[in-house]
Amino acid sequence: MKVLVPVKRVIDYNVKVRVRSDGTGVDLANVKMSMNPFDEIAVEEAIRLKEAGLASEVVAVSVGVRQAQETLRTALAMGADRAILVVASEDVHQDIEPLAVAKILAAIAKEEQPGLILCGKQAIDNDMNATGQMLAALLGWGQATFASEIKVEGETATVVREVDGGLQAVSVRLPAVITVDLRLNEPRYASLPNIMKAKKKPLEEKTPADYGVDVAPRLRVIETREPPSRKAGVIAKSVDELVDMLKGAGVV
Amino acid sequence: MAVLLIADVTNDGLGFDATAKAVTAARALGDVTVLVMGPRAAAEEAATIEGVAKVLLAEDAALGHRLAEPAADLVVALAPGFTHVVAPATADAKNILPRVAALLDVMVISDVTAIRDAETFERPIYAGNALQTVQSSDRIKVLTIRTAGFDAAPRGGSAPIEAAPGVSDPGLSQWVEDRVAKSGRPELTSARVVVSGGRGIGSKEGFQIVEKLADRLGAAVGASRAAVDAGYAPNDWQVGQTGKVVAPDLYVALGISGAIQHLAGMKDSKTIVAINKDPEAPIFQVADYGLVADLFEAVPALTEKL
Ligand SMILES: Cc1cc2nc3c(=O)[nH]c(=O)nc-3n(C[C@H](O)[C@H](O)[C@H](O)COP(=O)(O)OP(=O)(O)OC[C@H]3O[C@@H](n4cnc5c(N)ncnc54)[C@H](O)[C@@H]3O)c2cc1C
Ligand SMILES: Nc1ncnc2c1ncn2[C@@H]1O[C@H](COP(=O)(O)O)[C@@H](O)[C@H]1O
Numbered sequence: 001m002k003v004l005v006p007v008k009r010v011i012d013y014n015v016k017v018r019v020r021s022d023g024t025g026v027d028l029a030n031v032k033m034s035m036n037p038f039d040e041i042a043v044e045e046a047i048r049l050k051e052a053g054l055a056s057e058v059v060a061v062s063v064g065v066r067q068a069q070e071t072l073r074t075a076l077a078m079g080a081d082r083a084i085l086v087v088a089s090e091d092v093h094q095d096i097e098p099l100a101v102a103k104i105l106a107a108i109a110k111e112e113q114p115g116l117i118l119c120g121k122q123a124i125d126n127d128m129n130a131t132g133q134m135l136a137a138l139l140g141w142g143q144a145t146f147a148s149e150i151k152v153e154g155e156t157a158t159v160v161r162e163v164d165g166g167l168q169a170v171s172v173r174l175p176a177v178i179t180v181d182l183r184l185n186e187p188r189y190a191s192l193p194n195i196m197k198a199k200k201k202p203l204e205e206k207t208p209a210d211y212g213v214d215v216a217p218r219l220r221v222i223e224t225r226e227p228p229s230r231k232a233g234v235i236a237k238s239v240d241e242l243v244d245m246l247k248g249a250g251v252v
Numbered sequence: 253m254a255v256l257l258i259a260d261v262t263n264d265g266l267g268f269d270a271t272a273k274a275v276t277a278a279r280a281l282g283d284v285t286v287l288v289m290g291p292r293a294a295a296e297e298a299a300t301i302e303g304v305a306k307v308l309l310a311e312d313a314a315l316g317h318r319l320a321e322p323a324a325d326l327v328v329a330l331a332p333g334f335t336h337v338v339a340p341a342t343a344d345a346k347n348i349l350p351r352v353a354a355l356l357d358v359m360v361i362s363d364v365t366a367i368r369d370a371e372t373f374e375r376p377i378y379a380g381n382a383l384q385t386v387q388s389s390d391r392i393k394v395l396t397i398r399t400a401g402f403d404a405a406p407r408g409g410s411a412p413i414e415a416a417p418g419v420s421d422p423g424l425s426q427w428v429e430d431r432v433a434k435s436g437r438p439e440l441t442s443a444r445v446v447v448s449g450g451r452g453i454g455s456k457e458g459f460q461i462v463e464k465l466a467d468r469l470g471a472a473v474g475a476s477r478a479a480v481d482a483g484y485a486p487n488d489w490q491v492g493q494t495g496k497v498v499a500p501d502l503y504v505a506l507g508i509s510g511a512i513q514h515l516a517g518m519k520d521s522k523t524i525v526a527i528n529k530d531p532e533a534p535i536f537q538v539a540d541y542g543l544v545a546d547l548f549e550a551v552p553a554l555t556e557k558l
Contacts, residue, residue, distance in 0.1 A: 142424030
């Protein structure tokens with residue numbers, strides 16, 4: 001079984017995001033970029049499936065700017081076998097919407113015929129939490145989102161999902177799309193030798209036109225602004241003072 | 253303009269608070285038809301929400317566990333009669349609505365915090381570090397509503413209930429089991445007071461300190477990701493960018509450093525109180541009231557004095 005893992009290049013989760021003063025977006029020039037943290041978890045899971053003999057090949061895919069090559073090299077260094085880069089924009093500030101990404105991924109899935117697609121639950125830049133579900137819809141496949149445990153057995157995967165009330169287990173017929181949550185695993189770091197090896201692994205470059213997909217956005221960004229900020233308040237010197245303050249303010 | 257609103261239905265019936273808050277948001281867009289996938293009792297309760305014009309009830313067993321594939325098929329079948337398909341931004345809705353949107357060939361707009369007009373919406377991006385206003389050119393707008401910013405529509409309505417068309421289960425996935433813990437405490441996303449613990453709590457047993465203070469305040473209990481990852485607290489307590497978003501009157505953070513991903517889930521709380529032994533912890537930059545102290549001493553004392 002082949003496993004496809006879509007990985008997105010996003011601003012590193014440790015970077016303090018700065019909104020551009022002209023309201024056009026967030027500053028991404030000269031900012032540290034990394035693989036979306038959820039996608040690292042997805043890559044890790046795919047590699048573990050391969051190590052367990054349940055997957056035969058792990059293919060990482062990224063849609064975006066050419067620099068997403070680095071993200072794919074990271075996936076290859078972690079253990080993915082090959083990569084596909086779909087260059088869909090020249091401008092690092094142009095985000096490709098989940099619907100367009102899902103259409104490209106669906107076209108790739110039709111070519112590659114994976115038995116499983118492992119997506120992240122959410123990209124930490126646009127916070128959409130949509131691509132995996134959209135991809136499953138376009139392929140007519142089943143989906144299991146927000147996975148914290150995945151067991152692949154024959155033609156099905158049993159998935160424990162993190163939901164509002166706790167956990168839900170579902171079984172989904174393969175091929176399927178599974179989106180992964182934070183507690184599924186702890187992604188490995190790529191070792192130096194593996195980083196070197198990754199440079200020689202195949203990385204194919206494509207464009208949306210190769211798949212006949214129009215990536216024009218459906219949502220026009222009118223404005224991006226800073227959220228209202230909070231100010232630091234007062235520091236109490238003791239529990240008693242804190243209680244007095246809270247009572248005085250009518251908070252408790 | 254006509255809105256199809258997917259009600260929040262849990263194993264206990266209608267999620268009234270989430271649904272009623274989404275009704276408030278949806279009413280700005282047009283007449284609201286609520287779709288209840290679940291038992292009749294949930295539909296009867298939804299019908300009492302003021303501002304609901306009609307309730308559609310789908311009692312099919314295939315929908316009982318809110319599996320995405322049959323649920324999305326039903327919503328897609330109903331969608332042509334509507335300009336908007338909306339739902340409160342619950343885990344269920346986030347599972348189903350993007351699937352609906354793709355089947356309709358439209359974008360989904362997740363976690364809407366404000367509605368400017370019928371096609372213009374505001375939503376947070378980058379863990380709430382920026383707010384973006386987007387305008388949709390799609391024929392049907394599919395959105396999830398972040399309920400924390402909307403007041404619940406009151407009870408007092410009496411909308412008619414009609415049966416929704418039947419669904420056929422595509423059989424792509426199967427429900428196995430729910431592992432849901434019951435608690436007598438208020439629900440996290442609708443509680444007026446939330447007390448949360450972080451890695452500083454140190455152990456599962458340590459969380460009793462958090463729970464005791466919560467019980468004293470009639471509060472729901474929350475946690476940071478670090479506390480959940482470490483197994484101190486269950487996953488459904490996680491507050492933050494990728495957990496639950498809360499905006500209670502009072503949020504108490506105990507042993508939580510205040511990472512941006514945590515703040516994303518609670519910084520719209522009316523009053524924030526933080527107890528942390530590190531005076532430099534970023535949580536103090538957003539807290540209205542802070543106390544630099546060892547929580548193992550301070551929290552029991554606080555619980556006693558309140
Ligand atoms: C993709 C992604 C998504 C994420 N999503 C979320 C999310 O949804 N929610 C979330 O919370 N985090 C999330 N995180 C994690 C986040 O970045 C932080 O790692 C996490 O919030 C830290 O939790 P913490 O504050 O409990 O732990 P720490 O940062 O370790 O802080 C513990 C605090 O406890 C204090 N402390 C220790 N002992 C005591 C004591 N005895 N008395 C008083 N104070 C004490 C310390 O001074 C410290 O400030 C996410 C991260 C990533 C990468
Ligand atoms: N441009 C992209 N390239 C590759 N994968 C993507 C891209 N955008 C989203 N994804 C995948 O879809 C998941 C959810 O993203 P989103 O729907 O944008 O929150 C991510 O974690 C990735 O696995």
